[in-house]
Amino acid sequence: MTRGFARLPDAPAFRLTDLRVPACLIEGSDIPADRRGLARVNLAIADGRIEAIEPAGALTAGAMPTLDLDGGMVLPRLVDCHTHIDKGHIWPRSPNPDGTFPGALATVAADREANWSAEDVRTRMGFSLRTAFAHGTAALRTHIDSLGKQIGISWPVYAEIRAEWAGRIALQASPLFGADAALDPAHMAAVIAAVKAHGDRLLGCVTYMIPELDRALDILFQAAIENGFDLDFHVDETNDPAARSLEHIADAALRHRFTGRILCGHCCSFSLQAPEDEARIVAKLREAGIAVVSLPLCNMYLQDRQRGRTPRWRGVTALHELKAAGVPVMIASDNTRDPFYAYGDLDLVEVLREGTRILQLDHSGPDWACAVARTPAEAMGLWNAGVIAVGAPADLILTRARDWTELFSRPQADRSVLVAGKPIDRTLPDYRELDHLMANAT
Structure with a gap:
C-alpha cells in the first residue's frame, strides 16, 4: 500500500x-x-x-x-465546505459543449434526467469520497440536486454514504434548487421531508435576481427557523454587478433575526460592486453573521468565458475585503470533472495552492491556511476539526x-x-x- x-x-x-x-x-x-x-x-x-x-x-x-x-x-486534515459529489465525474459522458455557465446548466440537467439512478449516484459519490480521503480531507459538505424525482433518489443514497463513511469523513449535505422553486409549496414540502429523513439540518438554494427573490428567501428562512436548519446558498455566480442577491440574503437574515449559521458560496459579482455598495453589503454581512466561501478553481473555469476572447477577470469574490471586515471567509473545491469544472480531484492542498495564486493570498497575512481548515470547520459546526x-x-x-x-x-x-x-x-x-x-x- x-x-x-x-x-x-x-x-x-x-x-x-x-x-x-x-x-x-x-x-x-x-x-x-x-x-x-x-x-x-x-x-x-x-x-x-x-x-x-x-x-x-x-x-x-x-x-x-x-x-x-x-x-x-x-x-x-482539511475541511471542504462546498462540493457537488452527486455531480462528480460525469464529464466523460456529458462534457460542457462550450465551457460556459449556461452550457453547464443545460448539460447537467440532461445528464441528471437520463442517468442519475441510485446506483449511478452512489458509485460516483463513493469514488469522490475515496479521492478526498486519500488527499487528507476530514470533513466535506456536498450540495444535492433536489428537483422532482431526484429528491427521492439522491437523498436516501446520501444517507447510506454518510453512514458508510462515518469515522473517516464527516459528511454534510444541503439541497440545491433554484430560488424560484422555493415558491412551490409542494416542492418545499418534499425537500424538507427529505432533509428531515436523510439530511443534516441544512437548507439552501441558488439565488439570483428574480422579482420574487425576497418572498422566496422569506419562505426559506421561515422554514429554517421552524425546523432548526442552518442555511447554505449559491449566490450571484455571474459578472453582472446588478446581481446583488447576496445583499438580499443579508437583509432577510436581519429581517428574520436568524440565529443559525449561513454560508454563501461564489458571490462572484460582489467583487465588481462600486466601493460604496461593497461597504454597505459588507456591513450587513458582518451584522448578520454570514460566512462566505470562494470557489476559485471552478469560477476561473466558468466566469468571463467568451469564445476567441481572453478572459479579463478571475471570477472570484472580494475575499480580502471580506476578511478584513471580519466576515469569515474560506475556499473550497466545488465541482470535479463535471460540466461546471472539467478538472479537480477534491484535493484541498491543491485548492489552497491554486487559491493562493488566483486570489493572491500570499503577502497578505500568515493565516490563510484557516480558509481550508479551522474556518470551514466552524462554519459547519464541527469542533476539533x-x-x-x-x-x-x-x-x-x-x-x-x-x-x-x-x-x-x-x-x-x-x-x-x-x-x-x-x-x-x-x-x-x-x-x-x-x-x-x-x-x-x-
Missing part, C-alpha cells in the same frame, strides 16, 4: 519531532511563530489523539518511539515541505495522511472504475 514518505513508529504512543505547523491552526498554544506564520513544534500522540504540543527541541520525560520530520510542514489541539484526534497531513513556497511549488504527492494516528492507504481510485457508467452520452 502507498503510505507516503513517513515510517511511523508501530506503537500506541509515539512522538513526532521537529515539525512546522501554521500557528493559526494550533489550538490553545502560545508557541511563537516565525515570519511565515509557522510554529516549530513536537507532537506527542497516544491512542490516536494528540497528547501534547511542545516547542521543537523541548526536553520531555519518558522514552517514546520518535519520528523526526526534519522541519517538514504538518497540517490538520481543522485544528491541531491537545485531546483532538491525531488527524494530520505530513509533508516534506519546510515552508509555503516549497509546499506550493509541488503537488505534495508524497504526503502522508494520518487518521487517529495511523497512516492511511493513499492509493487513488482509478477512473476506469467508472467506465461502466459512461456508456450513455448525452
Whole structure:
C-alpha cells in the first residue's frame, strides 16, 4: 500500500519531532511563530489523539518511539465546505459543449434526467469520497440536486454514504434548487421531508435576481427557523454587478433575526460592486453573521468565458475585503470533472495552492491556511476539526515541505495522511472504475 514518505513508529504512543505547523491552526498554544506564520513544534500522540504540543527541541520525560520530520510542514486534515459529489465525474459522458455557465446548466440537467439512478449516484459519490480521503480531507459538505424525482433518489443514497463513511469523513449535505422553486409549496414540502429523513439540518438554494427573490428567501428562512436548519446558498455566480442577491440574503437574515449559521458560496459579482455598495453589503454581512466561501478553481473555469476572447477577470469574490471586515471567509473545491469544472480531484492542498495564486493570498497575512481548515470547520459546526489541539484526534497531513513556497511549488504527492494516528492507504481510485457508467452520452 502507498503510505507516503513517513515510517511511523508501530506503537500506541509515539512522538513526532521537529515539525512546522501554521500557528493559526494550533489550538490553545502560545508557541511563537516565525515570519511565515509557522510554529516549530513536537507532537506527542497516544491512542490516536494528540497528547501534547511542545516547542521543537523541548526536553520531555519518558522514552517514546520518535519520528523526526526534519522541519517538514504538518497540517490538520482539511475541511471542504462546498462540493457537488452527486455531480462528480460525469464529464466523460456529458462534457460542457462550450465551457460556459449556461452550457453547464443545460448539460447537467440532461445528464441528471437520463442517468442519475441510485446506483449511478452512489458509485460516483463513493469514488469522490475515496479521492478526498486519500488527499487528507476530514470533513466535506456536498450540495444535492433536489428537483422532482431526484429528491427521492439522491437523498436516501446520501444517507447510506454518510453512514458508510462515518469515522473517516464527516459528511454534510444541503439541497440545491433554484430560488424560484422555493415558491412551490409542494416542492418545499418534499425537500424538507427529505432533509428531515436523510439530511443534516441544512437548507439552501441558488439565488439570483428574480422579482420574487425576497418572498422566496422569506419562505426559506421561515422554514429554517421552524425546523432548526442552518442555511447554505449559491449566490450571484455571474459578472453582472446588478446581481446583488447576496445583499438580499443579508437583509432577510436581519429581517428574520436568524440565529443559525449561513454560508454563501461564489458571490462572484460582489467583487465588481462600486466601493460604496461593497461597504454597505459588507456591513450587513458582518451584522448578520454570514460566512462566505470562494470557489476559485471552478469560477476561473466558468466566469468571463467568451469564445476567441481572453478572459479579463478571475471570477472570484472580494475575499480580502471580506476578511478584513471580519466576515469569515474560506475556499473550497466545488465541482470535479463535471460540466461546471472539467478538472479537480477534491484535493484541498491543491485548492489552497491554486487559491493562493488566483486570489493572491500570499503577502497578505500568515493565516490563510484557516480558509481550508479551522474556518470551514466552524462554519459547519464541527469542533476539533481543522485544528491541531491537545485531546483532538491525531488527524494530520505530513509533508516534506519546510515552508509555503516549497509546499506550493509541488503537488505534495508524497504526503502522508494520518487518521487517529495511523497512516492511511493513499492509493487513488482509478477512473476506469467508472467506465461502466459512461456508456450513455448525452
